[in-house]
Amino acid sequence: MKTLSDNLHAVQARIAAACAASGRTTDSVQLLAVSKTFSADDVRQVAACGQRDFGENYIQEGVDKIIALQGGAQVLVWHCIGPIQSNKTKLVAEHFDWAHTVDRLKIAQRLNDQRPAHLAPLNVCLQVNIDGGETKSGIAPANVLVLAAEVAKLPRLVLRGLMTIPDPVAGFERQVAVHAKARALFDEVKAALNQPQFDTLSMGMTGDLEAAVHAGSTMVRVGTAIFGGRTYA
Numbered sequence: 001m002k003t004l005s006d007n008l009h010a011v012q013a014r015i016a017a018a019c020a021a022s023g024r025t026t027d028s029v030q031l032l033a034v035s036k037t038f039s040a041d042d043v044r045q046v047a048a049c050g051q052r053d054f055g056e057n058y059i060q061e062g063v064d065k066i067i068a069l070q071g072g073a074q075v076l077v078w079h080c081i082g083p084i085q086s087n088k089t090k091l092v093a094e095h096f097d098w099a100h101t102v103d104r105l106k107i108a109q110r111l112n113d114q115r116p117a118h119l120a121p122l123n124v125c126l127q128v129n130i131d132g133g134e135t136k137s138g139i140a141p142a143n144v145l146v147l148a149a150e151v152a153k154l155p156r157l158v159l160r161g162l163m164t165i166p167d168p169v170a171g172f173e174r175q176v177a178v179h180a181k182a183r184a185l186f187d188e189v190k191a192a193l194n195q196p197q198f199d200t201l202s203m204g205m206t207g208d209l210e211a212a213v214h215a216g217s218t219m220v221r222v223g224t225a226i227f228g229g230r231t232y233a
């Protein structure tokens with residue numbers, strides 16, 4: 001049976017191969033291990049292999065794990081990658097290091113106001129609905145520049161980049177085509193903002209990380225290939 005360590009190393013090898021195939025250096029892509037539905041003990045095992053960044057979708061579940069793992073041997077970096085409603089901004093601001101799913105100014109303002117003074121500013125990405133899926137969260141690409149300019153002004157946030165969750169499509173070329181749109185938008189916003197901290201394009205998951213790396217992702221969010229299939233309660 002494969003261990004979590006085997007799985008992590010296999011994902012690292014996939015990222016390295018994808019970088020090599022695109023003429024990128026391996027350290028230009030960060031791995032975010034998506035631990036939603038898995039236990040604090042599973043996270044501890046993966047962290048013991050050197051993995052530092054973990055992503056959670058469900059805020060209370062994430063906070064429970066963050067608290068359970070505080071003061072451990074490794075300092076972990078926690079990313080909120082699930083939808084953030086107004087009544088959950090305080091938990092995110094108080095416990096997470098990153099929020100990838102900001103898609104409106106009201107949520108950004110609440111995160112800014114609720115970020116405790118003793119913590120570093122919260123890193124945020126704007127979630128973009130890059131393929132126009134009707135049921136999906138995320139801001140429309142045409143509105144990203146305006147929101148980015150507003151969020152960049154908030155002193156307790158650091159605008160780090162963009163995040164996308166395109167609907168699954170089959171085939172490398174089609175996956176690259178969607179991710180390339182996100183990359184082009186990222187470059188456009190980066191040029192307009194002119195802020196060096198705007199350095200993160202969060203895209204690519206278990207099924208499409210090679211295409212995402214090819215298109216210019218700087219952070220892939222991988223759950224299944226590390227932790228296994230999920231069962232929801």
Ligand SMILES: *Cc1c(COP(=O)(O)O)cnc(C)c1O
Binds near residue numbers: 205221
């Ligand atoms: C669950 C999830 C992932 C990981 O997906 P896998 O296909 O299991 O790798 C990545 N990003 C988000 C936003 C998710 O909700």
